[in-house]
Amino acid sequence: MSTIKKVVSKEFEGRKIREFLKEELGLSSRLIRSASIDKRIFVDNKSVKMNYILKSNEKVLIDLVKEETQNIDPENIPIDIIYEDEDIIVVNKSPNMVVHPTKRYQSGTLANALMYYFKESNQKCIVRLVSRLDMDTSGLIIVAKNQYAHMELSKEMTLNNIEKRYLTVVHGHMAKEEGTIDLPIYRPEEEGTIRRVIDERGQRSITHYKVIERFKDSDLVECLLETGRTHQIRVHLSSLGHPIWGDTLYGNEEDGEIISRQALHAYGLDFKSPRTKKELKLRANIPEDIAKLIEYLKEK
Structure with a gap:
């Protein structure tokens, strides 16, 4: 209990x-x-x-256990659990997986997989997302198991007390090996568009970056988010002339044989447990498709 x-x-x-x-x-x-x-x-x-x-x-x-239902069908889909306690579960989401059911994707989502896991492990939980990722972005997602944990972590997220680290592979070489991108991101009022742009009308958006490794014509970059806007890393890096490999929305059409989605992975989360306030430092290994891209770039 x-x-x-x-x-x-x-x-x-x-x-x-x-x-x-x-x-x-x-x-x-x-x-x-x-x-x-x-x-x-x-x-x-x-x-x-x-x-x-x-x-x-x-x-x-x-x-904290409350009888609740959620209109999400349990589905037996494997999930990579990085951390779990009585309040939260942190999973390493696969690429090409939607986080929560939508009109377009009503099954096969991370939420469907979690509902199955909760049912099989006899946990009376619903899926309370603390963080989210785009369908094609892989990596760590926090899910609260009860109302208290969700309340505490949502508060921490609003205060930017949850440190989110990403690894990405970009075209070209960054001008500086490390720095901060502080550019406002705006969503144009165009029907049906999901694309964001750099525009003074937008919200202030801050990304800290550091080049981890240089290849012949690309960089492996770590990004630390200070704000959490939609598509923030993708928009910021593209605006500097360094779009992410595989990002067709903000970059170039790639050879699908090399990578079939944006090479962006949420590899690190640092935050405090909602109950014990113990510092948690969670990490997820680079997924296979990005590892293969790195090998390809090393051999060029």
């Missing part, structure tokens, strides 16, 4: 449990209301209402 436990300090003696949950545990009003309705809040093993007056040294427990 996934729970939060806390002993009442003298500071909260004589105060309502609602205040304790908000001030001491930092829980949202929405989470508190949901847990209260489901009778998942206990003091010394007895379910209590929100007007309950606390006494010092009482033991407060919130059961």
